[in-house]
Amino acid sequence: MNILIKNGTVINADGRCIADVVVKDGVITEVCQGARQGDGSSVLFQRENKTDEPSPCLEFDEVVDASGLLVLPGSIDVHTHFELSFGDTSPTGDGFSSADDFFTGTRAAACGGVTTIMDFVTPEKNENLVEALEKRKSVADAKTCIDYGLHMGISELNDRVLEEMADVKAAGVSSFKVFMTYAFKLTDDEFKRTLTRVKEIDALVMVHAEDHEALEANRAEFIATGKTDAWHHYLSRPEEVEAKAVKKAIKLAKETGGTLYIVHLACAEGLEAVIEAQQEGYPIYAETCPQYLNFTCDVYKRPDGRNFICSPPMKGKESQYALWASVCQGARQGDGSSGFFSRWSKPDEPSPCLAPDNAPTFGINTLATDHCPFQTYEKDRGKDDFTKTPNGVMGVENLYPYMLSQANKGILSFERVVELCTANPAKIFGIAEKKGEIAPGKDADIVLYDPTKEFTISQKNMHSTIDYTIWEGTKLKGYPVRTYSRGNLIYKNGEFLGESGWGRFIYD
Ligand code: URP
Ligand code: ZN
Numbered sequence: 260m261n262i263l264i265k266n267g268t269v270i271n272a273d274g275r276c277i278a279d280v281v282v283k284d285g286v287i288t289e290v291c292q293g294a295r296q297g298d299g300s301s302v303l304f305q306r307e308n309k310t311d312e313p314s315p316c317l318e319f320d321e322v323v324d325a326s327g328l329l330v331l332p333g334s335i336d337v338h339t340h341f342e343l344s345f346g347d348t349s350p351t352g353d354g355f356s357s358a359d360d361f362f363t364g365t366r367a368a369a370c371g372g373v374t375t376i377m378d379f380v381t382p383e384k385n386e387n388l389v390e391a392l393e394k395r396k397s398v399a400d401a402k403t404c405i406d407y408g409l410h411m412g413i414s415e416l417n418d419r420v421l422e423e424m425a426d427v428k429a430a431g432v433s434s435f436k437v438f439m440t441y442a443f444k445l446t447d448d449e450f451k452r453t454l455t456r457v458k459e460i461d462a463l464v465m466v467h468a469e470d471h472e473a474l475e476a477n478r479a480e481f482i483a484t485g486k487t488d489a490w491h492h493y494l495s496r497p498e499e500v501e502a503k504a505v506k507k508a509i510k511l512a513k514e515t516g517g518t519l520y521i522v523h524l525a526c527a528e529g530l531e532a533v534i535e536a537q538q539e540g541y542p543i544y545a546e547t548c549p550q551y552l553n554f555t556c557d558v559y560k561r562p563d564g565r566n567f568i569c570s571p572p573m574k575g576k577e578s579q580y581a582l583w584a585s586v587c588q589g590a591r592q593g594d595g596s597s598g599f600f601s602r603w604s605k606p607d608e609p610s611p612c613l614a615p616d617n618a619p620t621f622g623i624n625t626l627a628t629d630h631c632p633f634q635t636y637e638k639d640r641g642k643d644d645f646t647k648t649p650n651g652v653m654g655v656e657n658l659y660p661y662m663l664s665q666a667n668k669g670i671l672s673f674e675r676v677v678e679l680c681t682a683n684p685a686k687i688f689g690i691a692e693k694k695g696e697i698a699p700g701k702d703a704d705i706v707l708y709d710p711t712k713e714f715t716i717s718q719k720n721m722h723s724t725i726d727y728t729i730w731e732g733t734k735l736k737g738y739p740v741r742t743y744s745r746g747n748l749i750y751k752n753g754e755f756l757g758e759s760g761w762g763r764f765i766y767d
């Protein structure tokens with residue numbers, strides 16, 4: 260199957276150009292930059308008539324005129340929770356299962372311009388890690404509509420687990436996820452040993468950083484005093500609870516030299532600590548999520564506040580703008596100054612990227628969603644008691660369109676959105692050879708984006724199974740109109756065209 264996408268504006272993390280993109284059997288074979296005649300026609304077509312100059316792009320099964328459209332690499336969402344069950348999920352039990360499975364979750368992803376997701380393996384106690392990986396892969400293989408990867412959860416640590424981490428790495432997975440809170444948290448010592456181990460086997464640790472003792476003390480106090488509305492979810496895990504854990508995680512990473520990836524970073528003080536460590540040269544990465552950019556903790560005062568319950572919770576305005584500033588500017592240090600901190604005083608004036616070209620960037624490295632929604636009836640179990648509300652919100656269909664809309668409004672550059680949503684995730688998680696860029700040799704994971712299309716997010720036009728969305732009513736300027744997964748058209752103008760089982764494991 261050969262496809263020609265012509266006359267589009269191709270945008271990669273490092274720049275843009277008007278170009279024709281040639282796709283052959285699922286792979287990009289040519290990006291004919293500037294191959295244009297004075298009359299506007301393309302060299303590509305001129306070559307069609309010259310039989311003595313064979314070209315791989317002479318015959319096309321499909322020719323798409325992308326004039327006026329942006330041609331972008333598909334987004335890589337490295338943080339989703341599909342089919343995540345915990346507790347007793349029988350009808351009478353008190354457990355929960357996240358609403359989207361690998362089919363509905365990746366269907367929604369495809370319709371939001373995502374071409375790769377990365378989810379998690381949660382091994383049972385005493386379970387062999389590679390067996391747990393294979394089990395999760397067989398569930399995902401049958402259902403995913405886009406390519407996928409998995410991170411390995413580590414919720415117990417002993418010599419067996421440390422040894423099996425090398426087997427997991429040999430099976431292709433180089434990212435291990437630990438928690439600093441919840442029942443399955445690691446102790447500080449276990450966390451440190453995990454960091455030491457990933458250094459040995461050349462892998463990385465992803466961490467959910469919230470200080471367990473501090474938040475449990477807050478929860479106990481609120482439960483004892485009957486303060487259980489959604490606002491107290493935020494108050495039980497405020498800025499300092501997250502910042503304390505982030506600083507501890509960084510300290511342990513520095514002591515061991517292990518590569519650390521902090522998931523869903525949501526507070527200014529934690530971000531500041533990340534930047535400091537990055538500037539010192541430590542291999543530390545930070546991800547934030549669109550919910551922390553678009554909302555503040557004020558959502559927990561709304562009547563539907565329980566729908567926004569996730570951990571870490573949305574924070575105050577200072578954190579929101581610190582995250583935005585880092586996302587917009589990359590806190591570049593071309594002149595040695597620390598860049599964005601001064602902007603906290605002008606939170607309502609987001610500025611375009613002011614950074615000198617090629618300056619190193621510090622701060623937020625990736626955007627991902629932590630997509631983990633629960634149906635209304637499940638969220639309602641905690642209507643009057645936040646401790647009974649399952650944690651998690653939706654976003655897999657929203658992240659890329661939301662960020663691209665912000666770029667379209669001039670808040671940040673399209674290149675920076677591509678860097679955060681696809682180029683950097685591809686590099687950090689070891690798939691840059693195939694993903695994260697529109698370039699010859701890469702998989703044809705391509706999004707066509709219409710910058711003129713007006714779109715209002717509603718549960719009705721989303722493709723997940725979830726019966727509400729925290730993004731309801733959000734107006735976007737521009738929207739994806741096509742998504743290709745390895746050259747296969749899986750989304751077009753609001754309609755899902757993919758199929759379950761198409762997605763491949765990215766580390767095979
Ligand atoms: O509240 C959240 N984020 N739920 C999903 C699991 C996690 O902690 O990432
Ligand atoms: Zn988490």
Ligand code: ZN
Pocket residue numbers: 338340629631
């Ligand atoms: Zn998560």
